[in-house]
Amino acid sequence: MAVTLFAYRRGTTPMHRTSALLKLPFLMALCICTFTNGPHEIIRTGICLAVSIVLFLLSGAHLQSLKQLVFVPVLGALVTLFGTLCLPPSAGTAAANNGDIITVLPFLALSLTGLKAGILYTVRFFSTALAAQVVFETTSSIQIKDALESAQNAIARIFPPLRKLNPALVISLAINFIPQIFETWNRVNLAARARSASRKRKNLHTIITTAYLELQALFSCLLYQAETTRQAVLNRSNTDE
16 A cells, blocks of 8 residues: 555654654744745745755655655645736736736736745645655654653643643644544545446546545544544543543
8 A cells, every 4th residue: 555644654764763852843843934934935945945855865765755745736736827827907007017917818817926926835835745744754653642741741840730731642642643634545545446346437427426425434434533532532531540
């Protein structure tokens, strides 16, 4: 089966050996830095992209991991397309005089500003998605939970009620649920393909019906997993008491 997006991959690479206490805050800082607008944003975005590529190389540079990010250029192309296409401005307006809008047809024009913004967004999206893929591939759910609990225990020495609230458990469950979504989708999609009796070309009605059933199965499985996790947490809480 193909590698699941954001799923943990065993290994002994430098990124695997790096503590989750360093990787998680670094990923948050990288995302904030990448999407922050302001002076030198293009240079800053380029540096963040270079950092993400270095992290990818330090994690073993698995090409299968890049294949999981194929949705990034697709979404980026759609964002760029919708941001670039526009209606031709009226003669004499500021948009028509500054050269930002290029009219290609009487009813269609291209916005250079929208094109630049779309390309910048795509690069930013790819940079943060690649960094997130690397971090989650090299950090197990147990390591994430232990890292958050270590940070929580350190803060609880100053603010003791935090230990009773136990936000580390909630955050770790939320973070670790992300790869479960993609893993469950892969299983549902694979099961749907295996049960498909016909290999002939499918019509639009069949495609829509199959997609609807797959999404329905996905949500059902996710709700079941969430309920199972909730029961496990409740049982553990009752045992601790």
